Amino acid sequence: MKKNLLYKSKSLAFYTPESANDLGLGAVFLDTGISAGFPSPAEDFKEERISLDKELVKNKEATFYARVSGQSMIGAGLDDNDLLVIDRSLEPAHNKIAVCFLDGEFTVKRLKIDKEGLWLQPENPDYPIIKITEENDFVIWGIVTNVIKKVY
DSSP states (O other), X not given: OEEEEXXXXXXXXXXXXXXXXXXXXXXXXXXXXXXXXXXXXXXXXXXXXXXXXXXXXXXXXXXXXXXXXXXTTGGGTOOTTOEEEEETTSOOOTTOEEEEEETTEEEEEEEEEETTEEEEEOXXXXXXXXXXXXXXXXXXXXXXXXXXXXXX
């Protein structure tokens, strides 16, 4: 999956998706389920092609990538340097993880919405909960749909 740098701030770098190729063939996909226990016999696997763009991007025109910088969302499994898939066409809702523009900076946090207002909830107790008020310059920029990690 290729990506093109769109914008970079102190805490996030945004990318636009670009198809791996015009045919959408993508990488080889082993449709067996990879065992985390005992290995399965070799004759059981079936090979086909899979496109990560097709798997992870539902609305190409409204989808962007952003690289995480920081530790405020480690409890949600978003670690420093992970790549987020963000869909701007999805409606914000309580408990969704969102990329937000707050007072001149982008941030990624869990949305907490109730009758008393809106909060941005980090998933690390070392970071404060942020109450959004009318004084804030605030936009919910998009909803995080997937996270891509390096495991080495």
